[in-house]
Amino acid sequence: MNRTENAKLLQENPVYVVDGSRTPQLKAGGPPGPFRASDLAVFAARQLLLRMPFTPDTLDEVIFGCVSSGPDEANIGRVISLRLGCGERVPAFTVQRNCASGMQALDCAATDIANGRADLVLAGGTEAMSHHPVLLNQAMVSWLSDWNRARSLSARARLMGKLKASHFKPIIAILRGLTDPVTGLSMGQTAEQLAEDFDISRESMDRYAIRSHQRLAQAMEAGHLQEITPLYDRHGKTYEADDGVRPDSTLEKLAKLKPVFDRPIGKVTAGNSAQITDGAACLLLASAPAVEQYKLPVLGRILDSHWAGLDPARMGLGPVYAMAPIMQRHGMDSKDIDYWEINEAFAAQILACKKAWQDEVFCEQALDRKRPFSPIPEDRLNIDGGGISLGHPVGASGARIVLHLLKTLERKQAQRGMASLCIGGGQGGAMLLERIAS
Secondary structure, eight states, rough: OHHHHHHHHHHHHHEEEEEEEEEEOOOOSSSSOOHHHHHHHHHHHHHHHHHHOGGGGGGGGEEEEEEEOOOOSSSSSHHHHHHHOOOOTOOOOEOOOTTTHHHHHHHHHHHHHHHHHSSSSEEEEEEEGGGOOOEOOOHHHHHHHHHHHOOOOOHHHHHHHHHHHHGOOOOHHHHHHHHTTTOOOOOOHHHHHHHHHOOOHHHHHHHHHHHHHHHHHHHHHHHHTBBBBOOOOOOOOTOOOOSSOOOOHHHHHTTSSSSSSSSTOOOOOGGBBOOOEEEEEEEEEEHHHHHHTOOOOOOOEEEEEEEEEGGGGGGGGHHHHHHHHHHHHHHHOOOOOOOEOOOOOOOOHHHHHHHHTTTTHHHHHHHHSOOOOOOGGGGGGBTTTTTHOOOOOOTTTHHHHHHHEEEEEHTTOOOEEEEEEETTTEEEEEEEEOOOOO
């Protein structure tokens, strides 16, 4: 089935988003955080399912995105399903598309519903980045293998003599995972490439970062993050809000930060990049018959989605490559979208996407489009902040931005929204959403 046929299928067999929930996003720093990835997902999903007029074992399927679930959570979607009480008969699986894993889970769920294979699907994403492992290097693994095969004290004594300090140098999985294995570039270096390509200044990147923090702080104060459900750790401590917001950020403070990925002349810093966090988000998707049978409320529907590939060295432009085909299929320009959620991996990446979107030469050469799109309005993009201020738990962000966009459409009484992410490895994902008026 091609993408046009898939969009038509979604029109003929509507896929509704009933409701959703997410955890606070907690900064990862120092020791592993209090919650594993499955813990986060269970907290978010349990509160969502408690609001439903059916029991968890009524679900047809559970699908979760996760980039690194760890050895104790193999096929984490199934672990989550069983812990939620969905029962052994409800199948579950896990998807991995790097930064867009949560959106991929929603896309899989929507496809199954549109094709008539399911009526009720719990889908989302989760990531405990603070729990990403520290690994032994290859030299140490080989040494341990030799040690295990040694059968005499003399053989082990010889091996002890071969042990070097370099054997103990660890591999930080999260850092290795944020480096593209084909190009050899870290995600931050790809952002530096975009800053160079589109002549984006350090000051403009820092200003964007300040805007993200200010918007999140305003949203928190105004109570616009009602999709958050609290977390409780084993010591009774409560976590009720995203803890990465810095409303006191200023240009002067951000200017003091040194480049992280291209020293000493780079522009990408910790201050204008997404924070590394732990978090989960999930949504309940339903067919029209299920909505009618259980008299479910409806937050919105999924109208279309698109996945695109591009140069891994410029992966941050993924949203442009993914959003453009959707816009063209539906005959839309920017004015036809009421609100946008584009994941903030880096300020440079967001600003580059905005420039590429309205660049005539880029649109013609990269998108095969005769004229550029009109600008995405500042007051319609990431209106409550984004990854720079609240973090980017890689497996969860795709689900989080879809959920928050639907909540934004509801709050603003608007009709259409576009959610999109760049994806490490040179991809982009996008989803067109529509609010259903109650």
